[in-house]
Amino acid sequence: MDYFYISIVISLQICLLLQLFYVIVIHRKLASFRSIELDEDLKSPLSVIICAKNELENLKKNLVPILTQDYPDFEVIVVNDCSNDGSDWFLRDLSVEYKNLKVVTILEHPRFKHGKKFAVTLGIKATTNENLIFTDADCKPASNQWLRHMQNNFTGNTEIVLGYSPYELKGGFLNKFIRFETFLTALNYLSYALKGIPYMGVGRNMAYKKSLFFSGKGFASHMHILSGDDDLFVNQNANRLNTRIEIHPDAQVWSEPKNSLFGFFSQKFRHQGAGKAYKKKHKSMLTIQVLSGILFYALLITLIVLKDQWWLIASVFFIRMLVQLLVYIPILKKLKYIDLVWYLPVFDFIYYIYIMLLSFISIFRKKVEWK
Structure with a gap:
């Protein structure tokens, strides 16, 4: 039991570090980005x-x-x-x-x-x-x-x-x-x-x-x-x-x-079909990013089921959420989606369930059309 528990805690820490890496090192680039000033001389057809x-x-x-x-x-x-x-x-x-x-x-x-x-x-x-x-x-x-x-x-x-x-x-x-x-x-x-x-x-x-x-x-x-x-x-x-x-x-x-769940999923199935043809290095980096998020929540839930060390569960969750909020709020403002900040804790969890569901269904769904 001790080895099992220790492996879960270590795995959770690794997932947390990976998630913080994507937020701080990758996503923070967009938070500090500024569009260049318009150059009136650039008027190519x-x-x-x-x-x-x-x-x-x-x-x-x-x-x-x-x-x-x-x-x-x-x-x-x-x-x-x-x-x-x-x-x-x-x-x-x-x-x-x-x-x-x-x-x-x-x-x-x-x-x-x-x-x-x-x-x-x-x-x-x-x-x-x-x-x-x-x-x-x-x-x-x-x-x-x-x-x-x-x-x-x-x-x-x-x-x-x-x-x-x-x-x-x-x-x-x-x-x-x-x-x-x-x-x-x-x-x-x-x-x-x-x-x-x-x-x-x-x-x-x-x-x-x-x-x-x-x-x-x-x-x-x-x-x-x-x-x-x-x-x-x-x-x-x-x-x-x-x-x-x-x-x-x-x-x-x-x-x-x-405006319908069917229409939304149909659109995403088309996009997912294209994603399978990405360059290997891109597929690898995106896979690690998504898997670290899925495992982060899976391991948190496992610790909740074990009913042990609530302070660890809460601190890990809130550390990740706090860093996300600090980085994402400026980006949400730039992208005109600031109202979503209130839904971040819930939608972040639902998003990974959605990713798993989309991946599972796409295995059995073969027919994809543009219109």
């Missing part, structure tokens, strides 16, 4: 790419704020991917009013089925500019300065700009957890990028150079994976010298979250 499949209502709400960005020279490429909801008529009428709108239409083929990567590739080929900015049909820029801030990062060796796309605040437990999960995802990929280890990006708000896309052979190495047009491209092409991040409030792109 831009191309915005949006892939839309039966997104008529979202296009009606979000496309005009993108077309009317305060930027001197840009085009918006909308890839209408086999839509049957009247999107083609709406886009055709809108292109008459806005000359910077270009529409690429993909027609349904009875035998040829494709994913989003095919649509993105066609959109890129239709662009006339080197600097490409990506978002989705259900996304709306926080301001008309979005393009200026994203373009502002294309200096020196920069080829990839990782933006931030929060979800809108709505009522209910699911909305709060979706936003918390999005916060943790952004916290991780933005912090690692600042640490010089960029491993993913989110297609709702990111940018890269067209020349990088073609020199890296586009999505050729992972075209067989339906998802990953954003994170796998970054994982394959980003490095510490060519990647920057942008989280200025005016550069954020807001999106409407899923």
Whole structure:
């Protein structure tokens, strides 16, 4: 019993140290990050790419704020991917009013089925500019300065700009957890990028150079994976010298979250399929990070069941939580999620249960679709 107890305590201490390492060494990078000042001389032409499949209502709400960005020279490429909801008529009428709108239409083929990567590739080929900015049909820029801030990062060796796309605040437990999960995802990929280890990006708000896309052979190495047009491209092409991040409030792109548990999990299954194709070093570091969190709570629960040394259980839990609060509160403010600070102790525990559940279900779930 003594050896068993000692092994649990030692293992818990190791997990605590690992968790503190990720918070203090990795995540604190984002807490101290400041966006660079806008350089008015940087006005290179831009191309915005949006892939839309039966997104008529979202296009009606979000496309005009993108077309009317305060930027001197840009085009918006909308890839209408086999839509049957009247999107083609709406886009055709809108292109008459806005000359910077270009529409690429993909027609349904009875035998040829494709994913989003095919649509993105066609959109890129239709662009006339080197600097490409990506978002989705259900996304709306926080301001008309979005393009200026994203373009502002294309200096020196920069080829990839990782933006931030929060979800809108709505009522209910699911909305709060979706936003918390999005916060943790952004916290991780933005912090690692600042640490010089960029491993993913989110297609709702990111940018890269067209020349990088073609020199890296586009999505050729992972075209067989339906998802990953954003994170796998970054994982394959980003490095510490060519990647920057942008989280200025005016550069954020807001999106409407899923309103059902099924829709949320379906979205996450697609993303998880892409994660399996990450570089080995990235998969290893992320696996250790998640496992240390899962084991941290598992070992705490084990000690609670053993009903021994409550002071140890409480002190270990509160040390980790205190460090998280000190580091995360400034980040939550920057990422416009400060209301979530009150839910951190509960959602942090639920998050690891969610990760285990997602991993278990994905073993048996084989069919994944874009739309």
